[in-house]
Amino acid sequence: MKKKLPKPTEGELEILRIIWEQGPSTVRTVNDRLSTMKEVGYTTTLKIMQIMAEKGLLKRDTSGKTHIYHSSVSKQKTQQQLVDRLMEAAFGGSAMQLVMQALGNKPSTAEEIKEIRAFLDQLEGGKK
Amino acid sequence: MKKKLPKPTEGELEILRIIWEQGPSTVRTVNDRLSTMKEVGYTTTLKIMQIMAEKGLLKRDTSGKTHIYHSSVSKQKTQQQLVDRLMEAAFGGSAMQLVMQALGNKPSTAEEIKEIRAFLDQLEGGKK
DNA sequence: ATTTATCTACGAAAGAATTCGTAAAATGTT
DNA sequence: AACATTTTACGAATTCTTTCGTAGATAAAT
Numbered sequence: 677m678k679k680k681l682p683k684p685t686e687g688e689l690e691i692l693r694i695i696w697e698q699g700p701s702t703v704r705t706v707n708d709r710l711s712t713m714k715e716v717g718y719t720t721t722l723k724i725m726q727i728m729a730e731k732g733l734l735k736r737d738t739s740g741k742t743h744i745y746h747s748s749v750s751k752q753k754t755q756q757q758l759v760d761r762l763m764e765a766a767f768g769g770s771a772m773q774l775v776m777q778a779l780g781n782k783p784s785t786a787e788e789i790k791e792i793r794a795f796l797d798q799l800e801g802g803k804k
Numbered sequence: 805m806k807k808k809l810p811k812p813t814e815g816e817l818e819i820l821r822i823i824w825e826q827g828p829s830t831v832r833t834v835n836d837r838l839s840t841m842k843e844v845g846y847t848t849t850l851k852i853m854q855i856m857a858e859k860g861l862l863k864r865d866t867s868g869k870t871h872i873y874h875s876s877v878s879k880q881k882t883q884q885q886l887v888d889r890l891m892e893a894a895f896g897g898s899a900m901q902l903v904m905q906a907l908g909n910k911p912s913t914a915e916e917i918k919e920i921r922a923f924l925d926q927l928e929g930g931k932k
Numbered sequence: 933a934t935t936t937a938t939c940t941a942c943g944a945a946a947g948a949a950t951t952c953g954t955a956a957a958a959t960g961t962t
Numbered sequence: 963a964a965c966a967t968t969t970t971a972c973g974a975a976t977t978c979t980t981t982c983g984t985a986g987a988t989a990a991a992t
Contacts, residue, residue: 685949689893703969720951722970727949741958742969758894759905765817766886771906772916776923777880777887778899778906788900789924795904796917813979831939848981850940855979869988870939 681732681749683757688728691721692747692754695734700746809860809877811885816856819849820875820882823862828874 684692694709695701707721725745728734737744759774767773779792812820822837823829835849853873856862865872887902895901907920 686893687950693894693896717952718969719953719971723952723972724950726971738970755894755901755905758890759902762886762890763906765814766821766883768821772920773883774887774906775903775920777883778891778902779923779927786928789928791900792903793921793924795907796921799907800914800917815980845982846939847983851942851982852980854941866940 683761684728684733684749684754687724688733689754689758691724691728692733692749692751695745695747696751700737700744702742702744704742706745811889812856812861812877812882815852816861817882819852819856820861820877820879823873823875824879828865828872830870830872832870834873 690710690713691706694706698705698709703718703722703725706725707716707718710716710721725734729736729745733747733749734745735748736746763769763771763774767777818838818841819834822834826833826837831846831850831853834853835844835846838844838849853862857864857873861875861877862873863876864874891897891899891902895905
């Protein structure tokens with residue numbers, strides 16, 4: 677019975693994305709990356725990462741001088757959680773409406789559309 | 805040049821959904837509806853709606869005794885905004901990834917899948 | 933007109949999220 | 963060893979959201 681982790685905030689999600697991309701990271705490397713996107717102080721990043729560790733979103737190895745943080749939530753699960761939330765909160769639980777909204781505005785390439793079709797094929801085939 | 809309205813909070817979104825559904829509403833009717841979903845005091849609903857009016861998410865007619873609130877943001881635009889945000893924040897801007905995540909977990913009916921296909925056809929047709 | 937009910941206004945409290953200053957601990961440099 | 967740098971720890975200030983109590987205004991009922 678694993679307890680449900682809290683939904684990451686916007687700021688936390690930014691950090692998660694960096695760690696998913698880089699793998700286990702120090703505050704320093706996360707902050708360096710983050711700094712290329714926005715103004716942010718080192719201690720601010722540190723604090724957020726410490727809080728994330730408390731919440732269970734990150735785990736940390738404190739054996740060395742510099743602590744190393746790694747994600748304890750998978751990218752996939754987290755994305756799922758966020759999509760589910762939005763689907764519920766804004767679309768009354770309708771996946772289709774969400775999908776159409778997502779596709780409708782953003783012009784997709786023919787290639788992407790093809791991939792989605794293939795994906796739909798697979799979905800149908802699978803559930804027979 | 806219309807100024808950008810703030811992103812509604814979760815609580816605000818619930819109220820927006822009710823107003824989108826019911827049309828222009830009083831605090832009373834919104835609160836009645838809201839109360840069927842969760843415990844909430846009348847003044848709480850009132851306060852949130854007042855704040856929403858301040859922010860520009862709602863407009864109100866104060867001519868009568870009872871104020872009437874109506875949405876100043878369209879359902880469509882708001883959904884778009886939220887989807888865009890999530891797409892950016894969690895999927896690096898990829899509509900496709902978001903779509904697959906949305907479809908992948910939630911089992912869709914054959915009917916829905918059909919509709920999505922039709923939608924894709926239309927998308928392709930439209931962009932030549 | 934007095935009472936009762938409904939509604940708005942105001943403000944306060946509590947909790948979360950974000951930010952950062954300062955200090956202490958660990959490490960590195962000369 | 964003395965000094966400088968890096969990192970962690972702590973806590974305070976700020977802002978935002980949510981909640982609701984209380985009071986005042988307006989309308990309805992008797």
